[in-house]
Amino acid sequence: MTIKTDEISLPILLSRNIKIYIKRLDLMHPYVSGNKWFKLKHNFSEAVVNGYNKILTFGGAYSNHIFSTAYLAKELGLQSIGVIRGEEIIPKNYTLNFAENCNMKLHYLNRDDFRDRETERVINFLKDKFGDFYLMPLGGNNLNSLKGGEEIIEQDDRYDFICSSIGTGSTFSSITNASQQNQNILGFPAIRMNNNSKTYQFIKNATNKNNWKLIFHYDFGGFAKYDKNLINFIHKFYEETKIPLDIIYTAKMVYGVIDMVKKNMFTRNSKILLIHTGGLQGNIGFNERFSMKLPIS
Numbered sequence: 001m002t003i004k005t006d007e008i009s010l011p012i013l014l015s016r017n018i019k020i021y022i023k024r025l026d027l028m029h030p031y032v033s034g035n036k037w038f039k040l041k042h043n044f045s046e047a048v049v050n051g052y053n054k055i056l057t058f059g060g061a062y063s064n065h066i067f068s069t070a071y072l073a074k075e076l077g078l079q080s081i082g083v084i085r086g087e088e089i090i091p092k093n094y095t096l097n098f099a100e101n102c103n104m105k106l107h108y109l110n111r112d113d114f115r116d117r118e119t120e121r122v123i124n125f126l127k128d129k130f131g132d133f134y135l136m137p138l139g140g141n142n143l144n145s146l147k148g149g150e151e152i153i154e155q156d157d158r159y160d161f162i163c164s165s166i167g168t169g170s171t172f173s174s175i176t177n178a179s180q181q182n183q184n185i186l187g188f189p190a191i192r193m194n195n196n197s198k199t200y201q202f203i204k205n206a207t208n209k210n211n212w213k214l215i216f217h218y219d220f221g222g223f224a225k226y227d228k229n230l231i232n233f234i235h236k237f238y239e240e241t242k243i244p245l246d247i248i249y250t251a252k253m254v255y256g257v258i259d260m261v262k263k264n265m266f267t268r269n270s271k272i273l274l275i276h277t278g279g280l281q282g283n284i285g286f287n288e289r290f291s292m293k294l295p296i297s
């Protein structure tokens with residue numbers, strides 16, 4: 001599969017003689033967009049090959065992972081169960097409404113149980129309630145998702161830098177593993193973290209190269225946090241490029257890269273590839289909740 005790659009043209013890039021390209025995973029599919037397709041595909045085939053007719057996974061109320069899992073399960077004729085962090089909120093937001101329309105069963109766990117979601121206690125509780133199921137961890141993260149993520153990178157060796165947003169670090173680790181040793185892979189955490197965080201350890205263990213680096217300055221305070229600068233940036237970038245960015249992940253990464261260009265942190269003539277990991281359904285939830293007008297396509 002070839003994925004569309006756009007060149008971004010902005011005056012700042014011309015003046016630095018830097019080329020930025022963006023790989024549009026967001027355009028791959030209307031519902032299973034972005035990195036989630038790559039993270040889910042081998043999980044679903046493992047479930048099917050092993051004869052499961054039910055798949056259970058975890059996520060927040062705005063989760064792209066829940067959204068994509070619900071849709072894919074419906075398409076493949078599997079039952080799906082979404083275990084959601086926190087209390088049920090009525091009316092349901094766009095994400096959970098969509099999931100339910102795909103016949104996903106939703107089950108809410110309080111924050112303590114959600115944190116313990118992979119303990120025997122909670123798994124047994126879920127098995128009693130829903131019967132046997134294929135268990136996909138939060139974000140789909142396991143060896144299957146790591147393997148699938150490597151397919152995001154196809155003959156992309158003409159780029160000096162490849163940049164990706166980080167949630168759990170699975171996609172970033174896959175991209176690193178599929179990269180060439182002489183490329184620089186930059187990760188932009190959308191969550192609050194540092195060199196001592198679990199996510200950092202995860203990436204260290206999951207990667208088989210040392211050509212990567214994390215840039216911590218662009219988390220905007222943590223997961224799903226944002227400020228006026230980020231919102232203005234999304235609108236301005238959309239005006240100039242017609243490319244929509246999701247406020248949770250890709251916007252922070254692209255903001256960071258452009259800011260680093262401004263600060264001359266990339267050498268002249270650099271070729272930079274950004275991975276647009278999708279997630280635009282999340283903007284719909286933000287628009288609903290905070291009366292924003294973030295672009296969604």
Ligand SMILES: *Cc1c(COP(=O)(O)O)cnc(C)c1O
Nearest residue numbers: 064167168169171249277278279
């Ligand atoms: C899930 C997601 C990510 C994070 O991917 P990880 O593999 O968890 O790091 C990044 N961008 C978007 C749009 C996502 O939906």
